[in-house]
Amino acid sequence: MKLSARTRYAVRILVKLGRHGTDSPLKTTSLSESSGVSVQFIEQILRPLKKAGLITSMRGAAGGHMLAQKPDSISVGDVIRIMEGHVGLTACCDKKLADDCPRKEFCTTRSVWMKASQVLENELNSISLQDIIDGKVHPLE
Structure with missing residues (x-):
């Protein structure tokens, strides 16, 4: 993504x-x-x-x-969904688009992209604007 x-x-x-x-x-x-x-x-x-x-x-x-809201109530995931439409690595990870995929029944890699997208979305949802303001977000080493 x-x-x-x-x-x-x-x-x-x-x-x-x-x-x-x-x-x-x-x-x-x-x-x-x-x-x-x-x-x-x-x-x-x-x-x-x-x-x-x-x-x-x-x-x-x-x-x-x-x-209009407190910075601790707005997540980075919220902003991405507003600006991009969804948080996901591929179109098939978007719940709205996934049903349209002609390969969804037999795709061998879809579960990988779905799992990785879920991990990414969970992490982005866990980071608030207040966390960024407070300097609490650090890259993994």
């Missing part, structure tokens, strides 16, 4: 919003400057996050964006 730039930036943006807190909203221009991507790209990323209820947005001179 290779994550899109939109998904990777979505996690970064949400972490930035989580670090900023809820005292005042962060402007799109500030998110753009800190991430190094255009305002237009930031806006494309924010739309599905807002639709999913992870962020709130306010218009006007004092407007901007804030997390």
Whole structure:
């Protein structure tokens, strides 16, 4: 599974919003400057996050964006599902697409991809934005 730039930036943006807190909203221009991507790209990323209820947005001179939930209640898995549609190594690991696979009855490797996808999804679901903010996520050695 290779994550899109939109998904990777979505996690970064949400972490930035989580670090900023809820005292005042962060402007799109500030998110753009800190991430190094255009305002237009930031806006494309924010739309599905807002639709999913992870962020709130306010218009006007004092407007901007804030997390709509606490950072400890948002997992990396949640963000990936919002941005990518599912967490899985192959299309047959997506419950919605798996039934359409013409090989599902006799595929000898499907169980391998399903198991690996489940392990990956469980791990991503276990990591919250707060874990990232607190620096609790470390690579395996």
